[in-house]
Amino acid sequence: MNKLKNYLFLLCAILAVANHSTAQQLIRVRPVEIDDVLTNPGKGFMTFQRFNGDSLNSGNSWTEGFPIEYQEFDGDLTNEDHPATTIAYFRIYWKYIEPEEGNYNWDLLDRALQSATSRGQTLMIRIAPYGTYDNEDVPDWYRKMVDPKREWKSPVPKWAVDPEDPRYAQYFGRMIRAMGARYDGHPDVEGIDLAIVGAWGEGESSQLLSKNTMQLLVEAYTESFTKTPLIALLMDEKTNKYADSFGDMGWRVDCIGDLDFWAAEENGFAHMYDLYPQRIINCGVKDAWESAPLSFEICGTFLRWKEEQGYNRQDVEYIFNESLKWHISSFNAKSSPVPEEWKDLVDEWLKKMGYRFVLRTISYPEYVAPGEMFRFKSWWENKGVAPIYKDFLLAIKLTNDARTEVFITDADIRSWLPGDNIYDDAIAIPWDMPTGKYQMQIGIVDKQTHQPKVNLAIEGRTNEGWYSFGEIEIKDIK
Template identity: 20%
Template structure:
C-alpha cells in the first residue's frame, strides 16, 4: 500500500482529466480506456449526518422524552452525564455495576447509529448556586448530589446571595476550608480506583465515542472547585487551597485517565490545564465573550493537539452575552454570532458541539443555520477520482487508486478500516470485500488557518492519494459486479461513515462503477439516477 499526500495531485495516465485545474468534478462519470476505468465523483453538497462528529445531543434521562423523529437530522453523538453513585456507590462495587448502568442508560443507541460521550459527575448544582435535590421518585434524575454512600459529602462556608445564583463567604470564614467531599483525604484514591473501573468498562465499548473527564466541580466542569489557580475562582477574588481549588488533583486525574484509557480519546474542560497530558478539550461556552481567554485563546495556544485529540463542547446561551437569546435557534439565527461560531469551529478544529437538544428542526430557517454549522464541524471526506482495471481475476491482486480530501474542520480520530467491495448488480448486496491495508483515515487532515472573508483555510487540506493492490478471493464467480468503497465501524464490520459524494447506495457503500471478474468490462458507468440520497438513509447502525 502506498499513500501520498499532494496539494496538486498528478496521477498520470491512470486518472482521468475530467476535473482539471484542481476542480472537483461536477458530476459522476466512469470511463474505460480499454485497460482501466477512470472515475470522477461529484461532491454531495448538503450537510449530512455521520458518526463521531457534528451536533451532539443531550437528554436528562428520566425527564426528557426523545422525540419521534430521533435521531435528529444531524445527531450522531449524545452526551451522557453519569452520576458517580449510580456507577459505584461503595468502593467494593465492581466494574459490572458500571456496565449494567451504562447498558440501562445507553439502550438502543446502536440501532440509531449514535455514539455516546459519557461524563461522570458528582454535583449538578451546589445549593449556594441555586441547586436542588434529586427527585426521589425518579432514580435517573441528574439533579442534586451524587456522592458515593461511603464517602463523606462536603460541608463548607459558602452561602447563596439572596435573590441571586451567586455565592459569598462571611468575612470570618475567609480562610475556612471545605470538609469532606472533594477534600476528604480518601478522595484521590477513590478517584483512581473509579477511573480504573471506567477504563475496564468503556475503553473497548463500541458505543463510546470519547470520554469527558468530568468528576470535579458542578456538572463535572472542573470549576467550583478548580483544578488550578490559573484563573480566579468564580465566587471569590482569590483562591483558597482546600476550598476554591484542589492542590494535586490535576495530576491525580491526568495519571488515572491516561492509565485507564488507551483506545478512547479523553477530553478535559480547560486548555490551560493538563498540558503534560495527551487529552482533547471540551469547551462548554463557545462564542461566549466572557470565556474568550479561558476558552478560545487558551485552546489556540495549545497548538496542533487537535490533530490527535478531539475538540468539542457546547454553545450555552443562558448566561453572559448569549443570555439575551431565549434558545439555541435564536443564537445561530444571529448572523454575527453564527459567524463567530463558525470561525471558532474552523480555527479550533471543532469536532462536535452540543446545545441543540430542544431545537426545532422543522423550522426552515433553523434548518438552514444548523446545516451550515454541521457542514463545518468535524471531518468531511470528499472523493474526487478513482481508477481500477476493467477486468480483475479471481485469486489475483489488482490495482486500485483513489483521491480523497477532508474539507471539514477536524480529523476522524480513530483508524476505522476502509473496505473495497464487490456488490451484486441486481441486489446491491455485498458479494466480497476486503480491508485496504495501511490506510489511516485519522491522517486525512483538514486545512488550517481560517480566512473568514474568503471562507476557506489559508492552508488548504491536502489531497490524499491512496494506491492499493487488494487480492480478489479465488472463489468469486465470473461475472459483472459493482466495485464500491466503504468505511467500516469496527463495532459491527459494516460501513457507517459516508464520504460526502453523490455516488451512494443505501447501506453505506459508495459505488465506483461496474467491473468484470474474469471478463472485460466495456461499459463501467453507473446510472446516477440509481444513486440514493445520503441524508435520507436512516438504515445505518452498528448493532450486531
Template identity: 25%
Template sequence: MRPKYTIKLLILLIIEHTMSSTLLSFLIASSVLNPTANNNNTHSFTDENNLSVVIPKQSNKVLTNPGIGFTELQRVVSNDPENPFYEGKPVISYPDTSTIYYRWYWDQLTTATDPNLNERMLEKKIDNVLEEAAAVNKKVVIRFMALRGKNDPIYDADVNKDSSGIPCWLVQELYGHGLNGSSCHLSDKEAVSMFKNPLFIHRMQQFLDALGKRYDNNKTLLRIDMGMVGTWGEWNLSGYAAKTSNSVGLVDNGYTLHNLEPYIAALVHAFPHTPKTMLGTDKGDFLSYATNRGFGWRVDCLGDWSKGWSEMEDGYPGLIAHASDIQTNTAPDVLFDQRWKKSAVDFEICQDSLQDWSNIKNPLHLTYDQVQQTFDFALKEHASLIDAKSHQIPNIYQPLLTAFLNKLGYRYQLNEVDYSRNIPKNGTLTINSQWQNLGVAPSYINYPVTWRLRTANGSIIAYHTSNAKIENWFPAADYEDQSPIYKVSDHFQLGNQISKGQYFLDVGLVEKGTYNAKVLLANDTKMTTDTGQSYTINNNVIKNNNSIVSYVDNNHYLYNGNVKYPSSFFFDKHSEQYIKQQNNIGRWNEIATINVI
C-alpha cells in the same frame, strides 16, 4: 470516449450505415454491461485502452457520521417523534445526531451506604444507554461528576434528596455525617476543600477504576469527558466558593496543579483505551498538563459575547495562548495547536439554546454576524462535536447551521477512481483512488477503506480491505483553504473462485474487523446496504400507529437534571423494526463495473 447514444439511436445509425451485426452486438453489450458508467447523474466516466476513470459526483448534503456534528443531551433522539426511542417534547428543528452525551454523579451509581458500584443502578443507567445507542448506531460521551450545583434539584429516585453529589457513606468517611439520619449535604467549606483530601482522592481512584473495568474498550463509548473535579465536574467551585473569593476558579481557592494531577492520572489509569477530553479553564495549567498526556480538549459557553468580558473575545483566546506559553505555564504544551490531529476538540453552548441567541430581548442575544463568527471559531479550532443541548434551532440560523455541519468534524470525499475494466480470471484488480477530507478534523477512529465486488442481484462476491488509514487524512490547516489530496493504490487479488462475468465495484468505510460500512461519503452515488441490496431512503421510513405498544414502561422513570429517561428499555416490534432499519442503511457507494474475463 464512448459516444453517449441510446441503444435505439445506435441501432438506427448502424442500420443506416449498413454496419455488421457483430459490431451491433458489441455496442449493445457495452451499454448494458456498464450501467454505472452511463449513469451521468452520479459519475463522470472515461474509458481508454482498458483504463477506466470514474469521478464520482460530489454531494452537498449534511452527513450524519460517527463522532461528529451536534450531540444529544441526556436523550437518544430529539427530532423524530416516530422514532421508538424518542422521548419527551419534539425538537423537530434539531439536526440528526450520531452522538449522545450523558452525565452521572457518583451518588447515582452507588447506594447511600455501599461503597461498591451498584449493579442494578449501572444496568438501568449506563448499560441501558450504551445498549440503546449501539442499537441505533450512535456513540456515547460520558462525564462522571462528584459535586452538584448548590441548588440543583434531585429527581433520581436512587439518590438521597439532600445529597451534594457523592454518596452518603463517603460523606461519613470524610466528614463524620451522612448516615444514621444525619444529612448527606456538604457545607461550602467541605465542598471547597474536598478535592484536596487524600482519602477522597483514593476513593475517587477506586470509583473510576471500577467504572473502567466495566466500560473501558466499549466500542459504543466514544470518549470520557474529564469530570470529578468541581461543580458539575467543570473544574470550578461555582456556588460553594467563599464570598471573599475573587472568582470561583480552583486557583483562586488555593488549588495548584500538583493538587489535581491525581485526577488526570486516575482517569488515564482507569480508561487507558478510551479517548478522553479535558475542560479548558481561563486559570491554571490543568488543560495543557492533560493534552500533553493525550487528552483532547473542550470548553463551555460557545457563543458567549458578553459585554466587558466574554469567552469568545477574552476567555478562549487566553486559555489557548496560555496552554503553550513556556513563560507563564508550569506544564506548557508547545504542540497544543496541533493536538486536534490526534485528539478531539468539543464545544458546549452554555446558554439554554440557540434560541437565546436569536431573542433580541435576551441579554445573550447575538447578531447574525456573531453567530457566524461563533461557528467559524469552532471550525478554526478543528472541532468535532457541539453540545447544543437538544433545544430548538431558530429558522434564521438553519442556513448557517447547514454550512457549519458540512465542515464540522471530518467529511471524506472520493474524488477519482481509476482501474482496469477487464481483469483476467484469478488476476489482480489495481484500484487507484484520490480522496479529500473537506471537514476540519480527522476521524479519530479508523474506518478502513474497503472495496467489494457484487453481482447485479446483490450477492457479495469478494472484499478487499485497504491499508489506508483515514485517521491520517487531515483537512486543510485553515478551514477556508483547500484540503490536501490523498492518493491510495490498492491491489485487489481476485481469487480463482470468482467466475467470469460482470460485477459491480463498491467502496465503503467499514467498522474495523467487519464489513459493515459506518461512514457516509460526501458523494452522490447509488447506495447499497451491507448485504448488497439497493437502498432508497424513502422506502425505509417507519411510521408509528396506534396498534404499536410504546417501547417504554411509562410507570418507571429516572431523572437526571431536568431530563427524564426510562429506567428500563425493552424492544417491541416497532423498536425492533427501527433497529433493523438503522443497521441496514445504505452506506456502500457503487462506483463502477468490472469484467472478469
C-alpha cells in the same frame, strides 16, 4: 539450442504480458459531489440527557446531572427543530453512580448505553463530582466522612469539598477506575470526559490543586481508559499538559457562544474573546485535533442566544466560524431547539464540522484476471475541519449475480487531515473468482462486520451504504 528455445519462450511471455498491460484502457471516474448534510459517526450535534426521537427541552432551560427521565419511544428517530445525531451525551453526578460506598449503580450507564444503541447513537459520558445545590452534592456517605457540617470554607465558590483532602482523590478516583474496568473499550462508548473538580466537573480553578492531587485525579482516567477516547476539559496549563503527556487527548469546553453573557459583571469578560483563544495556546492543545476529537458545548441555549442575548446572524456565524477554526468535531446544544432563522447556518456548520470525505477521482484498469493484482489510484478530499478518529477501514466491493467479494485496504483514513489525500493500492483477485463483469463499489466500513459506516459526500450511494463508481471485467487472459 535448448537455451535459445527457453530464451525465446520467456521473451514471448514477457511480450504477451506487456501487450496485456498496454492494451487495456485506464478507466478514470470522477464521482459527483453532493452538498447534503451528512449524519456520520463521531461528529455533529449530540442529544443531551436524551436520545434521537425524544422531545427536546421546553423553553430555554435544560437538565443535567440527574438520572435520565426516559420518554416513551414511538419508533420515529426524528428530532424536531434539532439535527439528527450519532452521539448521545449523559452527564450524571457521582452520588447517583455510587450511592453507597463501593457499590456502583452501573444500571444507570447500562440503560443509557442500550437506549443510545437502539437509536443509532454512541454514548459520551461525564461523571461530575457535584453541582452547586444541596441535591447535587457529593454522595451522602462521602459527605458524612469528610465534613458532615460543611465547615470547610472553600476558596472557590464552585468547590463543594476540599480536593486536597487525600480521600477525595482516593474515592472519586476509585469510582473512575471502576468505571474504566467495566467500560473501557466498549464499542458504544464514544468517549469519557476527564472531569476532576468543580461544579458539574467543569474544572473550576483546577490550577489551585497541588501537583500530587492533580496527578492522582488525572491518572485515575489515563490509567483506566486506554482504549476509549478521553476528552479533557480545557482547565489550566499544568493539568492539560499533564493529561496530554499520556498520549492522544482530546479537549472540550462548555461555554461556546459566550460573547457577553456576564460582561457587565465581569469587566467585559467573554469566553469566546478572553479565555478560549488564549487557553488553547497556553495549555498546549492547539494541534491536539490532529489525533484526538474536540467536543464543545453551548453556553446557555440557542433560545437564550436569541431571546436574552439578542444575537443576530452575524454573531452566530462568528461563533460557528471560531469553533471551526478550533477544529470542532461534535457539539452539545443541550437538546434545545434551533431557531428557524438559524437553521441554514447550522446546516452549513454541520457540513464542515468534523470530517467530510469526497472521492474526487479513482482510476483502475478495464479488466483483470483471476489471481492477478488489481491496482487502483484514488484522490480524496476531506472538506471538514478534522480527521475521522474511529478505526474504520476503506474497502472496495466487487459484486455480480455470481459472486460478491469485499476487499479491505490498508488505508489509514485517520491520517486524512483536511485537504487533499492520495491513496493508491493493489488488491489480489482470488484465483477462483468467476469471470464476468462486476459492479465496483467503495465504502468506509466497520472493522468487524465490514459493513459501511460512513456517508460520503458523493452520489451513488446504495441502500446498503456502499458507493457505486463503475464496472470492471474479470476475464481469463492466456
